[in-house]
Amino acid sequence: SQQGEEDPQALSIQEGENATMNCSYKTSINNLQWYRQNSGRGLVHLILIRSNEREKHSGRLRVTLDTSKKSSSLLITASRAADTASYFCATDAAALIFGKGTTLSVSS
Amino acid sequence: DVKVTQSSRYLVKRTGEKVFLECVQDMDHENMFWYRQDPGLGLRLIYFSYDVKMKEKGDIPEGYSVSREKKERFSLILESASTNQTSMYLCASSYNWQGSNSPLHFGNGTRLTVT
Numbered sequence: 001s002q003q004g005e006e007d008p009q010a011l012s013i014q015e016g017e018n019a020t021m022n023c024s025y026k027t028s029i030n031n032l033q034w035y036r037q038n039s040g041r042g043l044v045h046l047i048l049i050r051s052n053e054r055e056k057h058s059g060r061l062r063v064t065l066d067t068s069k070k071s072s073s074l075l076i077t078a079s080r081a082a083d084t085a086s087y088f089c090a091t092d093a094a095a096l097i098f099g100k101g102t103t104l105s106v107s108s
Numbered sequence: 109d110v111k112v113t114q115s116s117r118y119l120v121k122r123t124g125e126k127v128f129l130e131c132v133q134d135m136d137h138e139n140m141f142w143y144r145q146d147p148g149l150g151l152r153l154i155y156f157s158y159d160v161k162m163k164e165k166g167d168i169p170e171g172y173s174v175s176r177e178k179k180e181r182f183s184l185i186l187e188s189a190s191t192n193q194t195s196m197y198l199c200a201s202s203y204n205w206q207g208s209n210s211p212l213h214f215g216n217g218t219r220l221t222v223t
Contacts, residue, residue, distance in 0.1 A: 043214045097167075098150055
């Protein structure tokens with residue numbers, strides 16, 4: 001399986017701080033996607049970055065992609081309590097393959 | 109807004125029962141997927157489908173089958189449920205997009221317990 005691996009597994013920060021999560025993968029990709037999952041719910045798509053892109057922004061989210069290192073990072077700036085969730089990267093194969101996720105806890 | 113609906117939020121079945129998990133999407137998406145999610149293992153792909161009556165095995169198809177008779181509906185079948193199939197099951201759909209995977213839209217999941 002070409003599963004991505006997120007790092008760290010868990011992250012605890014204070015409101016207002018930035019949160020950075022990393023994803024490493026093993027094979028060539030067409031695109032890489034990040035998703036959020038609130039406890040007990042389905043996943044919600046956050047952002048997609050194509051293999052020919054290096055950085056992408058969406059609101060307080062910034063995603064980078066380094067295809068030479070086969071890695072991506074997700075930065076959430078000025079975190080809020082509502083950002084508390086698990087975050088997954090997904091790499092594009094015949095179907096999307098997800099990593100195990102990073103659990104982010106933002107305390108006020 | 110895309111809606112992916114899974115028929116049950118919680119389900120309790122007995123070992124050996126045949127179990128049907130239903131998923132319906134309302135956006136005419138070509139692609140549909142079934143994942144299971146377990147603590148420490150993340151999401152694992154069971155089966156997916158790119159078209160009606162078409163199916164492809166994912167990473168863990170053993171013990172499961174699927175049916176896609178209509179474009180909007182993708183069913184996951186546990187032929188003879190076992191306790192190791194206790195899990196959260198997530199259905200998702202997406203449209204075809206330049207040969208790669210467009211963003212997935214997920215249902216809220218079915219938490220299946222097999223006793």
